[in-house]
Amino acid sequence: MKIFSPDDENNKKLVDFLKKLGLSASEIKTVTNTEIEFKKGENVCKQGSFASYIMILKEGWLKSFVENIHFKNTVFKITKPFSIIGLSCLYGDNHYHFGCQAIMQSKVCLVERTVFDDIIRTNNKFASEIIKMYSNSLQNLYDRLNSISNKQSLSKVCDSLIYLSEKIFESDVIPPVITRRDIAELSGLATENIVRILAELKFANAISVDRKEIIILDMDMLKRFSCFG
Amino acid sequence: MKIFSPDDENNKKLVDFLKKLGLSASEIKTVTNTEIEFKKGENVCKQGSFASYIMILKEGWLKSFVENIHFKNTVFKITKPFSIIGLSCLYGDNHYHFGCQAIMQSKVCLVERTVFDDIIRTNNKFASEIIKMYSNSLQNLYDRLNSISNKQSLSKVCDSLIYLSEKIFESDVIPPVITRRDIAELSGLATENIVRILAELKFANAISVDRKEIIILDMDMLKRFSCFG
DNA sequence: ACACAAAATTGATAATTATCAATAATTATT
DNA sequence: AATAATTATTGATAATTATCAATTTTGTGT
Numbered sequence: 061m062k063i064f065s066p067d068d069e070n071n072k073k074l075v076d077f078l079k080k081l082g083l084s085a086s087e088i089k090t091v092t093n094t095e096i097e098f099k100k101g102e103n104v105c106k107q108g109s110f111a112s113y114i115m116i117l118k119e120g121w122l123k124s125f126v127e128n129i130h131f132k133n134t135v136f137k138i139t140k141p142f143s144i145i146g147l148s149c150l151y152g153d154n155h156y157h158f159g160c161q162a163i164m165q166s167k168v169c170l171v172e173r174t175v176f177d178d179i180i181r182t183n184n185k186f187a188s189e190i191i192k193m194y195s196n197s198l199q200n201l202y203d204r205l206n207s208i209s210n211k212q213s214l215s216k217v218c219d220s221l222i223y224l225s226e227k228i229f230e231s232d233v234i235p236p237v238i239t240r241r242d243i244a245e246l247s248g249l250a251t252e253n254i255v256r257i258l259a260e261l262k263f264a265n266a267i268s269v270d271r272k273e274i275i276i277l278d279m280d281m282l283k284r285f286s287c288f289g
Numbered sequence: 290m291k292i293f294s295p296d297d298e299n300n301k302k303l304v305d306f307l308k309k310l311g312l313s314a315s316e317i318k319t320v321t322n323t324e325i326e327f328k329k330g331e332n333v334c335k336q337g338s339f340a341s342y343i344m345i346l347k348e349g350w351l352k353s354f355v356e357n358i359h360f361k362n363t364v365f366k367i368t369k370p371f372s373i374i375g376l377s378c379l380y381g382d383n384h385y386h387f388g389c390q391a392i393m394q395s396k397v398c399l400v401e402r403t404v405f406d407d408i409i410r411t412n413n414k415f416a417s418e419i420i421k422m423y424s425n426s427l428q429n430l431y432d433r434l435n436s437i438s439n440k441q442s443l444s445k446v447c448d449s450l451i452y453l454s455e456k457i458f459e460s461d462v463i464p465p466v467i468t469r470r471d472i473a474e475l476s477g478l479a480t481e482n483i484v485r486i487l488a489e490l491k492f493a494n495a496i497s498v499d500r501k502e503i504i505i506l507d508m509d510m511l512k513r514f515s516c517f518g
Numbered sequence: 519a520c521a522c523a524a525a526a527t528t529g530a531t532a533a534t535t536a537t538c539a540a541t542a543a544t545t546a547t548t
Numbered sequence: 549a550a551t552a553a554t555t556a557t558t559g560a561t562a563a564t565t566a567t568c569a570a571t572t573t574t575g576t577g578t
Contacts, residue, residue, distance in 0.1 A: 126435035128518045134438040136431075148427035150420065157431040180420065187416050191379065191409065194423035198377035201430045202365075202386040206355035209363040209437050209477045213535070240556060248438045250536050255557055271544070272555085289357045442565070469526060479566050484527055500574070501525085 070141070074118050074169075077142040082185030091116060091179070094170045098162040104145070107159040111149035113170040117141050120166025121237055124158050125245060133159070135245040136204045137197075138228045138238070147194060150177060164237050200227070208248040211289050216247040217257045218286040221267070225276050232279075236272035299370070303347050303398075306371040311414030320345065320408070323399045327391040333374070336388040340378035342399040346370050349395025350466055353387050354474060362388070364474040365433045366426075367457045367467070376423060379406060393466050429456070437477040440518050445476040446486045447515040450496070454505050461508075465501035 078088045095118065098104055104115065107127055122139040136158070139145060149156055150173060180187045207219040220243050224234045240258075244251040258274070261267045266281040267274055276282065307317045324347065327333055333344065336356055351368040365387070368374060378385055379402060409416045436448040449472050453463045469487075473480040487503070490496045495510040496503055505511065 126431050126439065128435060128439035129516060130439075130518050132439045132518075134434060136434060148424050148431065151424040152421070152428050157428045157435075181413065181417060184410065184413070184416075187413075187420070188410060191416070191420065191423070192381070194420070194427070195377050195380040198423070198426060198430070199381050199386045201427070201434065202355050202377065205363060205365060205430065205434055205437070206357060206386075208434070210355065210357035210361045251555085252537085252557080253535070259557090287358060289359050289361075480525085481527080481567085482565065488527090 070119050074116070074142055078116075081189045082183060083179070084183075087179055087183065087186075090175060091171045092118075092169050096168050096170055098166045098168060100162055100164050102162050104160040104162055104166075104168060105156050105158075107156050109156055111146060111154055111156045112173060113146065114150065114173055114176040115145040115160075116169040116171065117143050117145060118167040118169055120168075121163045122160050122166060122168075123163050123242060123245070124160045126158050133245045134208065134248050135242060136201060138163075138224065138242075138246070140228055144190075144193060147190065147197065149173065150180075163239075163242065207286075211286075213247070213249055213253055214257055214260070215286050215289055216249060217243065217254060217261070218282040220246040221261075221274065221276060222279070222282055222286060225279070232276045234274040234276070238274075239272065299348050303345070303371055307345075310418045311412055312408070313412075316408055316412065316415075319404060320400045321347075321398050325397050325399055327395045327397060329391055329393050331391050333389040333391055333395070333397060334385050334387075336385050338385055340375060340383055340385045341402060342375065343379065343402055343405040344374040344389075345398040345400065346372050346374060347396040347398055349397075350392045351389050351395060351397075352392050352471060352474070353389045355387050362474045363437065363477050364471060365430060367392075367453065367471075367475070369457055373419075373422060376419065376426065378402065379409075392468075392471065436515075440515075442476070442478055442482055443486055443489070444515050444518055445478060446472065446483060446490070447511040449475040450490075450503065450505060451508070451511055451515060454508070461505045463503040463505070467503075468501065 074092065075088055078091065083091065098120070104122055105111070105113075117139050119141055122145065123135045124137040124139060124145065125133040125135040127133045139160075145160055145168075146156070148158070180190060203219075203223075207216050211219070221234065223246070224238060224243075225232060229235065240254045241251050243258075244254045247254065258267065258269060261282075262269050264281065266278045266285075267276055269275075303321065304317055307320065312320065327349070333351055334340070334342075346368050348370055351374065352364045353366040353368060353374065354362040354364040356362045368389075374389055374397075375385070377387070409419060432448075432452075436445050440448070450463065452475070453467060453472075454461060458464065469483045470480045472487075473483045476483065487496065487498060490511075491498050493510065495507045495514075496505055498504075
């Protein structure tokens with residue numbers, strides 16, 4: 061799978077994405093006006109800080125997480141192009157309730173919250189598409205919460221692998237951009253446990269591992285482990 | 290605080306609530322048309338089942354949770370009148386990703402998903418209010434996830450008490466309708482732990498306990514414990 | 519008020535997962 | 549290509565929380 065596309069091709073894809081959401085040419089211009097680049101590891105937004113922007117990921121990969129004061133993170137979403145980040149801040153208490161970090165070099169369009177809000181209020185089709193995203197975000201969060209809160213470590217890791225494969229990369233291959241630590245944070249476990257459980261899954265022929273790349277060989281097995289709890 | 294109101298007063302409050310969301314008189318009639326009563330402990334919706342309805346809680350109290358196959362539940366929300374349940378099912382895969390149960394006798398208005406969707410598409414003010422609810426739901430879920438995934442038991446219980454006091458009952462008093470088990474499910478812990486931790490908090494004079502009623506005496510202390518992780 | 523059922527409580531123990539420490543492998547930098 | 553820095557891996561141990569069993573308290577229905 062291609063993780064990186066040249067800029068012009070990427071621009072076109074972004075515009076296509078926004079068109080499908082029902083934005084007009086001028087609205088597209090507005091929301092793609094400000095583009096910021098983030099290096100791997102940089103914070104895209106910081107939990108607790110004032111939420112000025114809604115963001116659109118144009119290029120690269122991000123992870124979104126909740127963090128406690130001891131900097132233990134739980135990742136609830138891996139974000140691929142083209143996705144909108146920060147919808148939960150559109151209304152409410154105006155602060156980010158999560159943090160977001162680039163897991164590789166990424167480009168993000170910043171849209172002022174008020175601008176985004178104006179478009180929603182005047183563009184019905186767009187509002188409707190945004191509501192779909194909210195629905196999906198909630199469903200994803202329920203699934204993550206269920207995995208992290210109600211299951212044991214093997215099932216949690218299987219859930220993370222299924223999530224990455226089916227929802228994010230849409231491939232049997234989970235590329236090296238995802239580290240053991242990312243999987244740990246996604247599963248709510250310590251990194252050392254991930255290593256051990258991946259070794260078990262490899263031994264059971266459910267996955268193969270080549271350096272940091274993970275290939276899912278037996279999705280049914282992962283799903284059985286996931287269900288077992 | 291009053292948990293139960295006579296029917297006529299309640300009808301008026303429900304209509305007021307819906308008016309504030311921007312619904313017209315005829316729309317209000319549509320969404321309050323079908324009213325169902327649930328006994329304490331009854332399922333209002335079942336995780337995994339087909340999502341036909343969006344629901345409006347008219348009277349009583351509900352808890353929403355994610356459940357695994359061994360019936361271990363994690364509660365992520367206590368619902369009071371007047372709240373909308375099931376917005377996450379408005380689009381997406383058409384199944385409930387959570388379960389919902391009455392924790393006391395409750396009355397719920399059922400609104401067909403398609404009907405709800407139609408109103409959103411035609412009523413801008415309502416759509417905007419619904420988006421606010423989505424934002425709040427996401428923010429609440431991030432907070433719950435952070436508590437359940439990143440903290441230790443004392444902090445988790447404090448978070449649950451703070452949530453119940455500030456967001457749900459808007460009072461220092463957490464009434465007996467909330468059981469030890471509810472707090473356990475809300476905190477992602479076993480009931481026995483809740484008993485022990487409540488005893489600790491009582492000993493520290495952070496709360497007082499009279500049978501099932503919990504009174505918060507020192508909210509600052511709870512918040513310090515919550516932050517500590 | 520009585521009997522039954524449900525919920526809360528307490529103590530003891532087991533299971534699970536995190537942490538720590540040390541090393542190996544991989545990736546990034548000069 | 550060499551070196552530094554990060555990430556992955558392994559084993560041993562500690563900490564946390566769940567589970568189990570027994571008892572008490574509280575709530576419900578007749």
